Amino acid sequence: MGKRHIIAALDIGNHKIRTMVASLGEKEDNVNILGVGIAPSEGLRKGAVIGVNELIGCISMSLEDAERMAGEAISYVFLGIGGPHITSHDSKGVIAIAHHENEITEEAIDRVLEAAKNVPIPNNSRILRVIPKNFNVDEQKGIKYPVSMMGVRLEVDAHIITGQLPIIKNIEKCVFQAGVDIQDIIPANIAASSAVLSKRQKELGVVSIDIGAGGTSMVAYEDGTTLHSCILPVGGENVTNDIAIGLRASIDTAEKIKIEFGSCNPADVSQRETIDLSRLSPLDTQTVSKQQLAEIIQARYHEIFCLAKDELRKIGRDGMLPAGAILSGAAAKMPGILELARETLNLPVQIGYPQQVEGVVDGIDDPQFATVIGLLILGSQYEAHFNNFNQFKALNLGKMWTSTKNWLRHLLP
Numbered sequence: 001m002g003k004r005h006i007i008a009a010l011d012i013g014n015h016k017i018r019t020m021v022a023s024l025g026e027k028e029d030n031v032n033i034l035g036v037g038i039a040p041s042e043g044l045r046k047g048a049v050i051g052v053n054e055l056i057g058c059i060s061m062s063l064e065d066a067e068r069m070a071g072e073a074i075s076y077v078f079l080g081i082g083g084p085h086i087t088s089h090d091s092k093g094v095i096a097i098a099h100h101e102n103e104i105t106e107e108a109i110d111r112v113l114e115a116a117k118n119v120p121i122p123n124n125s126r127i128l129r130v131i132p133k134n135f136n137v138d139e140q141k142g143i144k145y146p147v148s149m150m151g152v153r154l155e156v157d158a159h160i161i162t163g164q165l166p167i168i169k170n171i172e173k174c175v176f177q178a179g180v181d182i183q184d185i186i187p188a189n190i191a192a193s194s195a196v197l198s199k200r201q202k203e204l205g206v207v208s209i210d211i212g213a214g215g216t217s218m219v220a221y222e223d224g225t226t227l228h229s230c231i232l233p234v235g236g237e238n239v240t241n242d243i244a245i246g247l248r249a250s251i252d253t254a255e256k257i258k259i260e261f262g263s264c265n266p267a268d269v270s271q272r273e274t275i276d277l278s279r280l281s282p283l284d285t286q287t288v289s290k291q292q293l294a295e296i297i298q299a300r301y302h303e304i305f306c307l308a309k310d311e312l313r314k315i316g317r318d319g320m321l322p323a324g325a326i327l328s329g330a331a332a333k334m335p336g337i338l339e340l341a342r343e344t345l346n347l348p349v350q351i352g353y354p355q356q357v358e359g360v361v362d363g364i365d366d367p368q369f370a371t372v373i374g375l376l377i378l379g380s381q382y383e384a385h386f387n388n389f390n391q392f393k394a395l396n397l398g399k400m401w402t403s404t405k406n407w408l409r410h411l412l413p
Contacts, residue, residue: 014214033359035070047083189217196352
């Protein structure tokens with residue numbers, strides 16, 4: 001793939017498929033964007049494949065556009081997936097330290113994380129991530145990274161993210177048939193939060209809320225560790241559907257007026273302002289009220305934030321995160337969203353823009369690119385421990401496992 005170390009990320013969303021090509025910077029979490037490819041997402045609904053050929057064609061289109069802009073061929077990608085089939089729960093793992101001096105080694109970290117996987121999950125599910133929250137060594141609790149400490153008992157509190165195996169396999173098949181390999185599959189909510197949150201925000205306590213077309217993903221952090229993650233089954237598509245029903249407009253017209261005239265705050269819109277739909281589509285000839293449009297949008301966004309608030313209440317963090325809520329995703333650009341989110345969540349709220357990226361591509365500093373840029377950031381950390389993909393594939397099993405352990409260390413709190 002050329003002299004430069006090139007990586008690529010593929011975010012398969014319900015409305016758009018986004019591909020980014022980047023070269024790695026001097027720091028492993030800094031990436032230089034070289035090319036972007038955006039294609040419509042067809043053949044996918046709520047994160048699940050409903051049309052294989054349609055989805056393969058859209059993935060190929062996105063990959064080709066990114067390759068053309070970057071001037072680099074893509075042979076493998078870091079793949080981000082989301083949808084209601086992604087679930088999570090907490091788990092514990094416990095092992096005895098067998099080392100003759102009772103010193104905790106990286107091998108012990110691997111074993112205790114493996115022990116955390118031994119929890120009942122449905123037969124049709126696959127574990128996508130085991131994220132260590134903190135470790136306990138004997139009676140010492142809340143340890144971030146216990147390597148080289150002394151003890152006889154090691155325990156980990158872990159956050160496990162799973163996805164439905166048939167859905168994952170179908171997406172994998174589409175990606176492979178589009179002509180690229182998959183280096184790693186990363187849950188979209190983890191990727192989005194990696195792009196828009198700082199280390200300090202994670203220490204203070206923060207929730208990342210990424211509002212996509214098919215759903216809303218959220219991840220809460222505190223003391224630098226993952227508290228909770230989930231996928232809410234409501235997103236931008238629901239807003240569009242509500243507009244189409246409420247205003248009796250076609251779905252394409254509803255999407256257009258949502259983007260051009262939408263607002264979450266009816267109070268900012270005059271009752272006399274109207275929209276002539278015949279100027280947007282030959283299928284719709286009526287005139288509709290802008291204030292009615294804003295009321296429809298406000299109701300659905302209010303539901304999204306109420307669902308997020310309920311999730312925070314489950315973990316005892318309702319209104320209790322000092323760094324507040326960071327909003328990302330294409331639907332986070334709706335006018336009036338900050339005021340509505342602050343009022344509903346009772347937290348400080350701001351729009352999250354991707355961090356730690358640079359490049360020659362214009363317009364990448366946008367909340368809609370949070371997930372795909374987060375994939376690149378996590379991928380760059382992964383790649384930092386493998387000189388390049390060809391060398392990685394040439395490693396024998398023992399060396400591969402050692403390198404994987406080093407990469408896992410970067411995921412530890």
